[in-house]
Amino acid sequence: MNEFVVHSQLRWWVRSFLLVFKSSFRSFWIRKSFWFGIFVFSVCLLILFPFALGTEFIQKLPVQLGCFWAIMEFVAVVSLGQCFYFEYEAMMLDVFLTSPMPKSTLFIAKIAFLTVQIFSLSLFVFLFWSILFHVQAIHSVTNLVCFLLLTFLFSVSSASLGVVVHGLTSRSLAKEILHPILFFPFQTGVLLGVSSLSLSCLGFAPLSAVWGQATWWTLLFVYPTIFITLAFLLAPIFFEE
Amino acid sequence: MFLSKSLFQTLPKVVAKPVRFWDTFLLLSALMQLFAWYFALFLIGADTDQGDVYRILFVHVSVAWCAFFWFFASAFFGLRVFFQRDQQKAKAHDFSSHTSMEMALVFSSLVLMTGSFWGRPTWGVWWDWDPRLTSSLVLFLMGCGYLLLRYFTPQASYRIKISAIVSIISSINVPIVYYSVNLWRSVHQPQTFVQRTHNASGDIQLVLLINLMATFLLSIALYKVRRQSISLQETLQEFRGYQ
Amino acid sequence: MISCESISIQFGSEVVVENLSFSLQKGSSLALIGPNGCGKTSLLKILAGLARPSHGQVLYGTDTKNNHENPLQKNLSCLYLSALPAFFLDQSCLENLNLYLSCYNKTYHIDYARELFSKAGLSKKMNSPVRTLSTGQKRKLTLICAVLTLPDLLLADEPSLGLDKNGVTFCLEIFNKLKENNVSFIIASHDDVIVKWCSDVLPLGSFSSQTRNAVPKKLMAIL
C-alpha cells in the first residue's frame, strides 16, 4: 500500500463517513417529531420519579442524581430504538452495503449521530431536571463542565453499545425485547461509574472517592473505545444475509 | 444406560459409543457428588462462629466456580467458531458454545439461590450487593440475553456468528462489572458484613476441594449429555428444513 | 469481471444451487432465468456481496491474476437494484438521486438529469417526495440512478417489474446506454424482452439437487 493509496483511502473513508452522517441527519431532520417525542417521554419520566419517591425525599443529592441517570438510561434505550429505523424502512441498507463505501463508516457514522442525539436530549433533560428537582449542587462552572463531560461519555458509550447490539440483532425477530435485554447488562459498568463519579463531582465526596475517581475515568474512556473498535471490526459481519 | 435397549441397538456405532460412555460417566459423577455432599453435611464439625450454617459454603463456592468456568468456556468456543474455516467444525463449536452458556446459566441461577439461602441466616438479608453475587447476577442476565438472541434468530449461518460475538462480549463484560461493583461498594457502604471464613481450617479446605472436584466432574458430564442433545436436536431440525 | 467457483446456496438442508461456476467478461450481460424459488435473488445478493454462499467463493477483478473476494478491495463499483425500489420515501427524488451518486462518488449535470426525468415522464415529480410515486415510476427512478452512477457491474432483480409498454422501452434504452459505457449486467428476470436483450442466459433450475437425506459420517463424529 503506497502512501498515495493510503491517503486516498483515508480521504474516501472520511468522505463516506460524512455522507452517512449527513444522510442520517437529513432523514432525522425530516422526522423531527422523533426527537421531540423522546424529549416528551423524558419529561414524563421526570414527573414519574418525584410522584413515586415523594417530593421531600428527592431533596437529597444522591437520589436526584440517581433519578437523572435512570431517566438518561431510558432515554438512551428509546432513542437507540430507531437507530437503523429510517434505513430499514426505506431498504437503503442494501444500497449502502453494496456501494463502494467501506462498511465500517455506516456504523461509526451512526454512532456519531446517535451520540449527538442522546447528548442533545440529555442537555434538555438536565435543564428540566435541575428545575423540577431544585438541584442546588451545580454552583460552580467546574461542576457543570464535569457533569456535562460525564453525560457526553455516557452518550458515547450507550450509542456505541446500542449500534453494536442493533448490528447483532439485525436479522432476529422480536427486536424490541432483545435490545433492552442485551443493552442493560452491558451498560452496568458505565452506569456505576457515571453515577458514583457525578456524586463525587458535585461535592458529596467521601474520602475514598478521590482514589476511586482515577479508575472510574479510565473505565469511562476505555468502555466506548472497546465498543467502537468492535463496531469497526465486526462491520462486515453485521448485516450479512 | 438411559436409552431404551431397542433404540440403542439400532444406533450406528459412531453415535452409540459416546452416548453410552457419557451416560455412565454421568451416573458415576452423580454418585461422587452425593458422597461429597454427605461428607460436607455430616462428617466434619460445625464452624466456631457460624454454627452449622456455613455448610452451604461448600455447595455455593463449588457451583460458583462451575458457573464462571462454563461462562468463559462459552467465550472460548465462541472464539473457536470464528477462527474455524470448516463449516461442520464451526457448527460443532457453536453447539459447544451454546451448551456451555446454558450450563453457565443453570449454575449461576444456583449460585444466586444458594447465596441468598446463605445470606438469610448469617446476615439476616436475602440479597447482598456483594461483588461476587452481583457479577453472577449480571452473568445470569447476559446468559438469558444470549439464549433469547439465539432463540429469536431463525437463520443458522447468521445465528452462529452473532452468538459467538455475544458470548465473547459478555465474557469481556464480567470482569468490568466485578471491578466496578467492587469499586462502587467501597464508596457507598464500607464493609459492614463479616467476610467469609478466612480462617478455614485444614479439613474444611480438604472437603471444599473434594466438593469442587465432584461438582466440576458432574458439570462436565451434564455438559456432554446436554451437548449431545443440542447437536442432535439442531441437526434434526436442520434436516427437517427448519434451519 | 466477476467469476464464481463452485457456488452452492443452501436453505437449511435443501440445496438450491449446487456448485455453480461461471465467469462474466467486462461489458457482457447475463440473464438468470428459472422457476420461482430457484435461488435467483439469493444468487444476486451473493454476487453483490450482501450474502455469503454456503460453499465456494465469488471473485471480483478485471483479470484472473489479482482477484479479490471482496468487491471493495478491487474498488469495483457494483450497483444492486433489488426487487423493491430502495429510496428514502420522505425525501425528494433529486435528494435520493444525490444520495445514490455520492455513495458512488459520481457527479452529474442537472440538464442531463432533467432530460432523463422528462424522458421517463417524471419531470413534474422531480422535487416531490418519492412517497408520491407509483411502483412503476419508482422503478424508472432506479433506472435513472443506475444510468447516472455508471457502475462497473449492474445487478438487477426484475428490472421490468411493474413497467408499462413504454416503460420497458425506456428500460432497454437505459441498458443500451449503459452497454455503450462497457457496463456488465447480471439480470434476474421473467420478462422475455429483457432476457432476449441479454447476450447469454443461465438457467438456474437445473442446478438444484435433491436434499441430502443422511447425516454425513463426519458430522456424526462431532455429535
Add this chain to the structure above:
Amino acid sequence: MSDYGNSAWQWFVYGSYVFVACVVVVFAIYALKVRNSSLKSLLQEGFLENKEDQ
C-alpha cells in the same frame, strides 16, 4: 456474632442442598429426554443410516 436464629439452620442448609440436587436432576432429565427423542426421530426419518459419507 449474635445468634442469627441458628435454631432453624437445618431449613436453610438442607434446603439449599436439596434445591441444587433438584435443579441438577431436572436439567439432566430434560437433556436426556431431548436427546433420546431426537435420536428416535432421526432414526425414524432415516437420517442416521450407515451410508457412506456424502
